Amino acid sequence: MASFPPAQQAQIIRANQRDLYHVSALKEQFESVLRTWLGTRWLSRWEKEVDLLVKLVYYGLTTVRATQTLGEEYTDIWQYSSLHRAVPPPALMRATLVLLPTLPGYLVARMDDWLPMHRIPAKWRTTLKQIPSILEVLAELNLAAFYIQGVYYDLVKRVLGIRKVSSTPHNPLVRPPSYSLLGILLGVRLLHRLVTFIRANYVEEQASEKGKLRTQNLGEESFLDERPVSQFLGPVDPEGQPAKPAEEDERTMLDVASIPEELRAGRNCTLCLEERTDSCCTECGHLFCWSCIVGWGREKAECPLCRQALDLKRLVPIYNL
Structure with a gap:
């Protein structure tokens, strides 16, 4: 893509912010109509489904149809597949690009309603409950890498190799802004979360070992407030x-x-x-x-x-x- 320079970080960030704004506005209008027709109680019950539907409609009418989203049109950038070297990416990849960021989050949110949690082993229940936290950490890691490298704002786009290209040539006399400091700060926060997590697990293990030793020394002794x-x-x-x-x-x-x-x-x-x-x-x-x-x-x-x-x-x- 020699004729299309890569999109700058500022363009990608503004496009993403613009898309979030339009999705939020569309959701508010959609909820207003449903609240008038079906009532607030129905809307509260099916809020997650409404959120999923709005995102599928917005990105389905833009990304899946191989057109620019309103945010991409605002900053004049396009999606480019580095694997297929094509603008826009193939249809299957575009559909995956829409479904992967939306469906997993919805399924995790509805997991407690659909799965009989009392029948699932305790180990699996703990793993399932940790999925949202794991996805959040991965998203923050990807965002930190984006602020430092300047490509792949979303984790799904990084996995699929979807980049952004601009149809506007860069001005060689203007130096683009750098967001590396934000990436470093995100990395420091993630490191702090990792240290806190390890320390909490260590304290829990030590307390468990103390409890075992205390039980071994005192038989089946029970404890109240230590x-x-x-x-x-x-x-x-x-x-x-x-x-x-x-x-x-x-x-x-x-x-x-x-x-x-x-x-x-x-x-x-x-x-x-x-x-x-x-x-x-x-x-x-x-x-x-x-x-x-x-x-x-x-x-x-x-x-x-x-x-x-x-x-x-x-x-x-x-x-x-």
């Missing part, structure tokens, strides 16, 4: 110890002595039949003494009242009942 449950229980065999008077309960905000007798009668623990001390709540909502329910749970992993499964790690301390 403190072993045994510290809350005090004696190893709390059931063999005399009941602690409610007035001596240090783990409550209530002034037990000032509570009327008829109300204190409703504070009895159903296991020890004494007034509750160190009160805690199970997942099913029943209240017991901390030592009583932990002693019970070590023998039988179910609530003594409703027989629902009991997990000692999910007991919640209660300070105001």
Whole structure:
């Protein structure tokens, strides 16, 4: 393409900004019509489909038809296939150029609605949820490379080898602006995100290893706020110890002595039949003494009242009942 010089960075950036503006304006007009006909609730439900349709219509009537988009027409640039050395690129490549940036994002956004996530293995669920973040990082890497090199504004165009050429000859007396500093700043931000990600994973691994060592050293000990449950229980065999008077309960905000007798009668623990001390709540909502329910749970992993499964790690301390 000796007769067509490559498009300058400023032309490509302005063309992209212009296209975004027209897509946004078209979407607003489309939503206004649908809101009038079908209502706001319907529009909120199908917002992602509307966004996909607008992009397919805009780029389908321009790029797929081998014509300039409004942004490209504004800056007078054309798409050029470096693989086929053709302006415009072949029809299949033009269709791919429209579908690849739009369909994957839509499918990822609707993934939770279509896939039965509870039936997918946890490892695959984690991978699927990371797809948007991975695509975002790749797009930023490509943008940083564009600001430094000056070609391939979009990741899809880089993969397909779609460049931009200008039908306006460059002025040799005018030096084009440089955007290398923006590329360097984007690279620094990505490096910071990478360091933060590695550090977070390292901290998580260290916490996991500490948890394993703690479990190995203390058997099946449970922890609450990094403190072993045994510290809350005090004696190893709390059931063999005399009941602690409610007035001596240090783990409550209530002034037990000032509570009327008829109300204190409703504070009895159903296991020890004494007034509750160190009160805690199970997942099913029943209240017991901390030592009583932990002693019970070590023998039988179910609530003594409703027989629902009991997990000692999910007991919640209660300070105001």
